[in-house]
Amino acid sequence: MKQLKRVLTIIFVIFDIILITGGYDQHSRMYRWIGHPLADIMTSIANFVGGTNGIGWAIIIITAVLRLILLPFFLNQQKASTINQIKMQQLKPEIDKLQAITRKAGTQQEQQQASMAMMSLYRENNVSLTGGISFLTMAMQVPVFSGLYSAILHSPSLRDATFFGFNLNQSQIVFSVIAGLIYLAQAWLMAKHLPEEQRKASSAMMYISPIMIFAFSMYASGAIGLYFIVGGIFLLFQSAINHLQRPAMEEKVSKEFKVEKTAEDLLQSAAKKVPVTQPNSDVNEEQDDHTTPTNNKHGRNSGKQNRNQNKDN
Structure with a gap:
């Protein structure tokens, strides 16, 4: 399962790069591959709904449908992130110990030992350094919402569209x-x-x-502002669900989560991998290396002097 998730993440990231590097104009890959089909769907929904507010309702409906499709992925990522956050709070005393040791470290070897122990602390206790964020979920939503943004930006049907009197082709401070x-x-x-x-x-x-959402909506069209409103409502709904589930998740973590390796255990393991060197021994060895040739040279000179004295005699 993890291997499949890794492969899908790589595929979506490559696909996102291909789309984003092509730009966002009407001739871009983003608009041709995703934006234009979504614009056609939006126009069909507007014709089905009818009335002067048809385009506005089409933006709301298609944004809501896409959010509903991705909602299980968002909720799962949010739950994983929350559980990881609660574990981090449980692990905080051990983290504080290692951070204090890092600050007090007097040598590079001691700092390296503390860093290795900190990395092992997260790994051994099954706590994610990325906060439980799913890169697959992030990569999946980029083409969907970027394509929808491109559709709203370039759809010809938006040129004269209004929504309850608000021009969707111009920025609307109310929406912002x-x-x-x-x-x-x-x-x-x-x-x-x-x-x-x-x-x-x-x-x-x-x-x-x-x-940033407020500032961007101020300069973008009213259609983009309407899109942000619908997306924000769903995001607020996700946060409310997470808020209600939080007590149950805290209780579950408190029962199941146990610190497998403490800061002291991991420091001992790191000390075996990164032994502290003795600088004095290095200096002595270096001194010995320098003194030996000098003594040998002195001995050779003495021998020459003795031979010269014998010749003179």
Whole structure:
């Protein structure tokens, strides 16, 4: 299963690179392969719905359908990330010990031992350094949402489309504000479960996304703003599910998770792999190497002087 997941991840990453490097204009691979078919589907949905708001409803429907298809993958990734975060909190005392030893390390060998012990601490206790993030899930959503963005950006049917009086071909501050507030609520909900010190350290980073969504929606078309609103609602829904499941996950981790290897155990193992060298012995050996030729040379000179004295006699 892991091998299959690794192969699929590589395939999707290569496919994403091929799409993204082709640009986002009307002649790009992104629009021809994904954006244009999605634009045709969007137009068909708009004709089926009918009315002046047909395109707006088509954007909402197709975004919601794609989000629903990927929702199980998102929820699974979010659950894995949350469990990994809870394990990290359980492992924090051992992490703090190794960090303190790293700060106090006086030699390069001691620092190397502490670094090796830190890496082993995560590996031996089955805690992911990447935070439980699934690269396959990330790679899968790039062509879907980039293609949808390309479809909204270049679809000819959007030129005169409106949604309840809002021109979808022009930027709409109302859509931008709503999208920004939704992503802000999602960031706040995710930050509630972080430890106090981690919350202070990462609070600025967590609120960058809502600011970027707001700023991007201000300069993009109303159709893009509507897309962000629908996507934000689903993201907030995922965070709410994770919020409700969090107590059960914490209870499960507290029962099942045990620290297999402590900081002391791993430091002892690292010390065997990276022994601390004795600098004095190296200096003595170096001195011996330099003094030996000097003594030999002196001995040879003495021998020559003795032979010369015998000749004179």
